[in-house]
Amino acid sequence: MTLLDTPAVSTAPAPLAPAARLLPALAAVYRAQLARAKVSRIPLLFVATFQSVGILVMMRGVVDPGDNPSAHAVVAGSAVLVVAFVALNLLAQYFGKLRATGGLDHYATLPVPPASVVLGTAAAYASFTVPGVFVTAGIGSWMFELPVARTWILLAVIPLSGAALAGLGAALGLLAPRQELATLAGQLGMSAALLLGVLPASRLPEPVQWLRDLLPSSYGVDAFALTFAPHPDWGRVLLDLGVCGAVGLVSLTLATWAYRRAAR
Amino acid sequence: MSKAPQGCCTVSGLVKTYRAGGTEVRANDGIDLDVRRGEVFGLLGPNGAGKSTLVRQLTGLLRPDSGSIDLLGHDVVRHPERAARLLGYLGQESTALDELTVALAAETTGRLRGLTRAAARAETADVIAELGLGALAHRPLAKLSGGQRRLACFAAVLIGERPLLVLDEPTTGMDPVARRAVWSAVDRRRAERGTTVLLVTHNVIEAETVLDRVAVIDAGRVIACDTPGGLKALVDGHVRLDLVWRTDAPLTVPAVAALAERAERTGRRWTLRTTPDEARELVAAVTTGPAFAALDDFTLATPTLEDAYLRLGGRTGGLAR
Numbered sequence: 335m336t337l338l339d340t341p342a343v344s345t346a347p348a349p350l351a352p353a354a355r356l357l358p359a360l361a362a363v364y365r366a367q368l369a370r371a372k373v374s375r376i377p378l379l380f381v382a383t384f385q386s387v388g389i390l391v392m393m394r395g396v397v398d399p400g401d402n403p404s405a406h407a408v409v410a411g412s413a414v415l416v417v418a419f420v421a422l423n424l425l426a427q428y429f430g431k432l433r434a435t436g437g438l439d440h441y442a443t444l445p446v447p448p449a450s451v452v453l454g455t456a457a458a459y460a461s462f463t464v465p466g467v468f469v470t471a472g473i474g475s476w477m478f479e480l481p482v483a484r485t486w487i488l489l490a491v492i493p494l495s496g497a498a499l500a501g502l503g504a505a506l507g508l509l510a511p512r513q514e515l516a517t518l519a520g521q522l523g524m525s526a527a528l529l530l531g532v533l534p535a536s537r538l539p540e541p542v543q544w545l546r547d548l549l550p551s552s553y554g555v556d557a558f559a560l561t562f563a564p565h566p567d568w569g570r571v572l573l574d575l576g577v578c579g580a581v582g583l584v585s586l587t588l589a590t591w592a593y594r595r596a597a598r
Numbered sequence: 599m600s601k602a603p604q605g606c607c608t609v610s611g612l613v614k615t616y617r618a619g620g621t622e623v624r625a626n627d628g629i630d631l632d633v634r635r636g637e638v639f640g641l642l643g644p645n646g647a648g649k650s651t652l653v654r655q656l657t658g659l660l661r662p663d664s665g666s667i668d669l670l671g672h673d674v675v676r677h678p679e680r681a682a683r684l685l686g687y688l689g690q691e692s693t694a695l696d697e698l699t700v701a702l703a704a705e706t707t708g709r710l711r712g713l714t715r716a717a718a719r720a721e722t723a724d725v726i727a728e729l730g731l732g733a734l735a736h737r738p739l740a741k742l743s744g745g746q747r748r749l750a751c752f753a754a755v756l757i758g759e760r761p762l763l764v765l766d767e768p769t770t771g772m773d774p775v776a777r778r779a780v781w782s783a784v785d786r787r788r789a790e791r792g793t794t795v796l797l798v799t800h801n802v803i804e805a806e807t808v809l810d811r812v813a814v815i816d817a818g819r820v821i822a823c824d825t826p827g828g829l830k831a832l833v834d835g836h837v838r839l840d841l842v843w844r845t846d847a848p849l850t851v852p853a854v855a856a857l858a859e860r861a862e863r864t865g866r867r868w869t870l871r872t873t874p875d876e877a878r879e880l881v882a883a884v885t886t887g888p889a890f891a892a893l894d895d896f897t898l899a900t901p902t903l904e905d906a907y908l909r910l911g912g913r914t915g916g917l918a919r
Contacts, residue, residue: 346671347670347671347672348670348671348672348684348761350672350680350683350684351683351684351711351712351758351759351760352683352712353682353683353712354709354710354711354712355712358709358714358715359709359710362706362709362710362715363706363710365702365706366698366702366703366706369698369699369702370697370698431693432693432694435691435693436689436690436691436693437691437692437693437694438694439654439659439687439689439691439694440689440691440692440693440694440695440707441694441710442658442659442682443657443658443659443681443682443685443687443689444682444707444710444711445679445682445683445710445711445712446682446710450710
């Protein structure tokens with residue numbers, strides 16, 4: 335055979351199939367992750383809510399009900415703790431497991447933008463927390479005799495603190511060199527959110543207050559706690575939510591970078 | 599116009615080294631391959647031979663230390679992200695899909711391959727029917743048996759057409775019905791669309807039945823590449839004699855004592871590769887007198903790919919029959 339016999343078409347590269355676009359792929363990941371909840375997450379969502387309600391009951395023994403900063407902190411901290419349990423702790427464990435068992439290969443061999451996988455999963459985990467946060471906030475407000483009229487603020491607190499905590503959880507899970515370390519990091523993060531979120535900030539020693547300022551969930555707790563005042567300082571509420579949103583942006587970007595690194 | 603076979607996947611000089619416990623392991627040690635369009639090409643070798651490492655480089659999951667990979671005219675070493683747009687990959691793990699139902703796992707995978715929701719749904723319905731997964735469509739993968747789960751993952755690979763399918767031990771744990779479903783689906787795509795299949799296996803029977811050509815991989819190198827028939831021709835003129843003793847072999851029988859040193863012994867099973875003439879004499883010797891009394895079972899068989907693999911210098915016991 336001579337070179338002339340070779341059909342010219344054999345050297346032309348095959349057309350590439352289209353890649354998945356960011357938003358449709360994000361929606362597909364989100365939908366699949368929500369469906370996972372039906373199979374495996376519901377018991378854990380109960381645990382998350384029971385833990386927060388348990389803390390409310392315990393704190394009711396030492397904190398007076400009514401319009402005081404301690405009662406505000408306990409109710410807001412317990413509600414946001416549900417977000418920390420699910421978005422930070424469970425998501426760190428999920429990505430840690432996916433990475434350790436080779437599950438990331440599935441996504442890495444599909445033409446899907448990394449941001450779709452990370453944001454879709456993070457959004458789903460934040461959504462899992464919605465019922466638990468509202469139930470905890472409702473029970474807490476009733477136990478501590480706080481107004482429920484401004485509970486709608488949770489519709490901003492959940493996605494913003496959810497973004498910050500889920501991004502952190504995903505990054506921890508993807509960066510941890512071993513699965514057990516991902517679990518450990520997730521649980522430590524949740525413990526920090528518990529200890530630093532539920533106790534009123536003014537009662538904490540100064541070095542611990544600095545730690546509290548470093549934890550993204552604190553800003554969600556503060557934003558929610560401020561709305562229990564008879565005349566909330568909306569400027570500060572917006573500022574706290576803004577910090578949550580900014581940290582969310584940074585932590586989700588970090589998580590996307592961590593995903594790229596882990597998937598290659 | 600001449601019908602010269604077009605290349606689908608050309609690998610040359612591929613080297614990949616791992617660091618494991620302080621020592622360097624050459625998982626791929628200069629691999630060359632040329633897979634033609636439309637063929638079912640196999641990578642056969644024992645565990646640890648370097649098959650999966652090779653496949654992970656073809657799919658863009660791993661970057662080679664050196665060497666080149668051309669997939670349908672695309673340089674995958676320089677552009678690993680293009681692999682996902684050229685091939686469908688069935689890996690060995692299903693953790694990403696385990697908690698989804700079979701239908702949702704397939705549909706989501708299709709959407710992440712760039713299909714619209716409607717198209718992903720339609721293809722999912724077709725593939726589920728094609729593979730006979732209808733009864734399991736709404737059950738989560740984690741609740742299925744190993745073989746069923748494997749078939750569900752295979753279904754996900756088929757959603758969103760690709761010219762190349764890379765299947766890493768696709769039929770592990772499957773019953774014969776599921777295996778048949780897999781190979782019929784592969785045949786159909788090959789006939790209708792000219793799909794190429796790269797199959798990783800350590801099952802010699804499967805390799806003999808479904809592969810057009812096979813590369814035998816051992817210790818990170820391709821030690822042979824031919825059709826299964828061509829490879830078996832290497833051991834033409836030989837047969838394999840398997841003897842299974844009831845308890846200990848009767849070494850007092852001279853013919854058996856002579857065999858003791860030549861046979862490959864696995865527990866009570868002795869395996870011997872020899873000429874048909876000698877095999878006939880041996881069968882005659884062990885099917886009479888005290889040797890026959892001690893014999894539990896014997897088989898005389900024509901050579902398999904495993905025999906070819908051993909003749910090529912492969913390690914014993916790595917392949918499954």
